[in-house]
Amino acid sequence: MPNEADIIRTLQKSFACQSPEVFGIGDDAAVLPLNDTDAYVVSMDVLVENLHFRLNYGDAANLVHKSLHVNLSDIAAMGAAPLFVLLGIALPPHLTDAWIEQFLASFAGACKQQNVQLVGGDTVASERDLFISVTVIGRTPKAQLKFRRGAKPGDAVCVAGALGEARAGLAALEKNAAGLEAVKAKSLAPNALIAEGIWLSAQKSVTAMMDVSDGLYVDLGRLLQASQVGAELELELLQVSAQLKEACVQLNLDARECMLAGGEDYALLFTLDPGDYGRIAQEFEKKFGYPLVKIGAITAKDGLELREGGKPVPFTYRSFSHFGEL
């Protein structure tokens, strides 16, 4: 089976340069014309039972939260404010009426909480598995749009939001581990960093941005490829949170593997003019109550180099992929 990168390349080739005002496949969301100053951005994500979620790990409200926030995270990564949502669901017979009602009520509630309006969708039956497709449309000043392709040699590579906790949380759920509620919640109901995305996009010194959904190593690789640059990532700079550390000890996990290769973080990965790093870091922490983390620097040479103690180290982990391959 071709992997997602192959499929995206095939589609990019087929649809290259159709319209100069529309930027499509390859970024977190597509940009659609709106007016002289603003643009719409639109993103779609698909979640399939037993591959992206398991019904026995959480309730309908968790699943609603996750299916909405994976899209909100894409919109946030473009620097846009989410406005409209379309919900497609294929409902298998094993769902109870009560579950479906909780799902719908939760969806309505989650949209209201995020100030987005459900404007349409499709509800159909499914023979066996639950399938959820969410399309979110957001809006932003065109001047603030951020893409994957803007990173320049010398830029600082930064992350906002926790890495690895969702992976540890999934392991806790899979092993039916006691406690570890904080990391479990990160897996079941991740929060898109919408306000952070909008704020970062308004900073001129931010040169590229995307969300981390398939693991830092893979996603940073995508940003580098889009920008046609390389990067050096200093492993000592990856900050292991107290809850990740606790989960790793209890579950015998490698924290660094969770952070580099674990998926579904929905953190923001961005690059930044290094001269503005001090101001951005200070204002970010003041505004959002937690620090952003500088993890490396963009280089002119190709590829992503991991470094530790001032020396290159190999990437030895199996990266997260819904296809079970890279």
Next chain:
Amino acid sequence: MPNEADIIRTLQKSFACQSPEVFGIGDDAAVLPLNDTDAYVVSMDVLVENLHFRLNYGDAANLVHKSLHVNLSDIAAMGAAPLFVLLGIALPPHLTDAWIEQFLASFAGACKQQNVQLVGGDTVASERDLFISVTVIGRTPKAQLKFRRGAKPGDAVCVAGALGEARAGLAALEKNAAGLEAVKAKSLAPNALIAEGIWLSAQKSVTAMMDVSDGLYVDLGRLLQASQVGAELELELLQVSAQLKEACVQLNLDARECMLAGGEDYALLFTLDPGDYGRIAQEFEKKFGYPLVKIGAITAKDGLELREGGKPVPFTYRSFSHFGEL
């Protein structure tokens, strides 16, 4: 399990009147603000293997065509020109690489043919069934938008496009019948009436419009409910095409049942100021090479009355529903 109508009602209630510029759930597509003169419309459809299609009935190109056109039909029914598309697919392991490649190449080709641009989507794995979710965004002058809610007592009820052929075609495929290629094609690869929808929407005398996807009886009922009117439908006015007649004879089907209760026609159902019917019918036939058909009239009393030989007759068919219920 709640049916789709219940779910739509639940969601409509939860999201009523959030923004006066946005019209959402309940029409074929949602209307999003664009500028002073124009609006975007957006529609999403979900197709599930073995419920909306079977892989052994047609090839990947047929499925691409269908999954694109069911959405284009919604856009056309609003009177808009389709512009952008997002494709979500969940690919099960039973698909071959060759099939996936044909699907992607066909999707690119079908988009080009319809002059719509694929701008994004999501490609994931599925454990068992193939799921396809397509979101289409179109654009139209706001003054030309047509909704389900505009029908007035006295209006003519009209249909553009064949009814019943997709149902007969599905029966031919299910029974593995020889020949009947025309109706089989209607089931496998229905054509959205995009040019017709845009032309009709530009006619001021067209008061309401929607596409017929779940059978004439059900969909006309939805239009009546949205417009808070009733209708009398003259069964003698339903035109049985030569290919529908042939299929019904060969497969022992009731042509009227196919036309009233068969789904997936993707015809356009609309209501019209009766004083303009003559002109519209003449110009439509001249422009599109086939006649539109007047099948009844809107009434002030509630409900849909079927009539034959000047007398009311009951609706005795089981209506098409993906849920197996109304």
